Amino acid sequence: MELHSQMRPNVLFIAVDDLRPQLGCYGDKVVQSPNIDRLAKLGVLFNRAYCQQAVCSPSRTSLMTGRRPNTTKVWDLKTHFRTTIPDVITLPQYFKNNGYHTQSIGKIYHDPRSAQDSLSWSAPEILVVTAKKGKYVLPDNLLTKSSKAASSEIADVPDNAYIDGKVADQAVATLGKIKDKPFFLAVGFRRPHLPFSAPKKYWDIYDRDKITLPAEREFPTNVPSYAGHNSQELRGYTDIGKNVITDEKVKELLHGYYAAISYTDAQIGKVLDELDRLNLTGNTIVVLWSDHGFHLGEKGLWAKSTNYELDTRVPLIVAAPGKKQGIMSNALVELVDLYPTLADLAGFQIPDNLEGVSFMPLLTQPDMPWKSAAFSQFPRPWMYKGNPNLMGYAMRTERYRYVEWRDFKTAEVRAVELYDHRLDPLELNNVAELPANAVKIKELKQKLHEGWIKAKPIANVPKRL
Known part of the structure; x- marks a missing residue:
């Protein structure tokens, strides 16, 4: 073209x-x-x-x-x-x-x-x-x-x-x-x-x-x-x-x-x-x-x-x-x-x-280094009236999917999900509770809370004059 x-x-x-x-x-x-x-x-x-x-x-x-x-x-x-x-x-x-x-x-x-x-x-x-x-x-x-x-x-x-x-x-x-x-x-x-x-x-x-x-x-x-x-x-x-x-x-x-x-x-x-x-x-x-x-x-x-x-x-x-x-x-x-x-x-x-x-x-350059994460979310219950009770925030990195379910009003975390796509590409086994993943959970939690701005490929995007 x-x-x-x-x-x-x-x-x-x-x-x-x-x-x-x-x-x-x-x-x-x-x-x-x-x-x-x-x-x-x-x-x-x-x-x-x-x-x-x-x-x-x-x-x-x-x-x-x-x-x-x-x-x-x-x-x-x-x-x-x-x-x-x-x-x-x-x-x-x-x-x-x-x-x-x-x-x-x-x-x-x-x-x-x-x-x-x-x-x-x-x-x-x-x-x-x-x-x-x-x-x-x-x-x-x-x-x-x-x-x-x-x-x-x-x-x-x-x-x-x-x-x-x-x-x-x-x-x-x-x-x-x-x-x-x-x-x-x-x-x-x-x-x-x-x-x-x-x-x-x-x-x-x-x-x-x-x-x-x-x-x-x-x-x-x-x-x-x-x-x-x-x-x-x-x-x-x-x-x-x-x-x-x-x-x-x-x-x-x-x-x-x-x-x-x-x-x-x-x-x-x-x-x-x-x-x-x-x-x-x-x-x-x-x-x-x-x-x-x-x-x-x-x-x-x-x-x-x-x-x-x-x-x-x-x-x-x-x-x-x-x-x-x-x-x-x-x-x-x-x-x-x-x-x-x-x-x-x-x-x-x-x-x-x-x-x-x-x-x-x-x-x-399709293979150049890019974003470190992508972000999605979904409310519960679905088809809620007024405001939802919970909002689930999901983050997908190269290897993991990390999800936090937060109280919509207070932002208190009610539940966490973690899936390792190298071992579990179908997301069948939530490994968030495994002690061996405690450090990884802490790291992903911080990354989710920092949000999309910190995940941007800042160094790789040409500056517009």
Whole structure:
């Protein structure tokens, strides 16, 4: 990708809901994701990227404002950041203020109409609210009273019978309309968020009989129970409820998740193809990210909303003109870093008060020393009223995941978790209570309390003149 020196780079900003890094380009041997894999060959794939809170609105708010959840005060699905930090300039708003046409198609902020932010965009948002008809096409599912029907759906229909096909069609059409001016086009896909609805041809990619069950499906006994949950998001679907999730149902759900990824991957391919057809790829920064990861029955957990690796680690690919291609970086990066990074790549001054770090240097030197830690958090109980009782603060270093559960009002530490990823990559054994780890706990506790500022790669970031 060559930078056209007289042109400001465009930005194609692709969001995928609930997508964990289970993709071909991340080494997965099951999921078929040829279009995302193609994008990875054009840019830098970040192998250790983390969200700041593993649920839709808090994560997206953090990314889009460049602030962490304790600054945005958005820890739930209802609070709008304009009520807590009303004058904040969002990432697309910053591009708009610098002369870009900014536009949103699909899910970029959280789903409801009340969660949108018109100040971010140059034009009205398109397909930002998911109707039930976009999630389902079969009458049995459309006729249920609740917005949730079956947890998955297979139908022999064209791609644009579902919402993500419609989003891709709109993105393709919009690219043709805005191609002659610098643009920031945000395109948000819903699947593989539940329900796992996808056209039949994507289900047909996979043989359910060959799908393997999670290795460990019991929640660990040496952690506080509130560190996990009862998979309430999945249990809201009519075919799940309070039922025991059988092996057969687990395989059906895994099959659906994989089919939903392949469906969304195909839609992403359509948008990338149009970028190529319009000769825009050489001057466009393409970013693909997910708002958080996802559990698929591991440790008995389904969906997101924990502080664990499977929920906080996300796929992140950045393909930028003049930067490295087909490279993986193992540097610790965070979604809150995307705002300063994209501003940097566009040649803008990075705004003050952002709480992330531009990782633009990693796009030319992917293995350079970088952050010493990434930070996430999650409240308990989830779906709290007023204020939560506890806030779990998690820190991921090169080797460890350290979590403190603190009283929300007093900040008193109620419980601690420690996982050694060299010995326990599945985070099954909390070793915080082992006497041999007392010194390490003290060290990690201090590092967590010092926070993200002390974890920055200060010596490695070029000073802006």
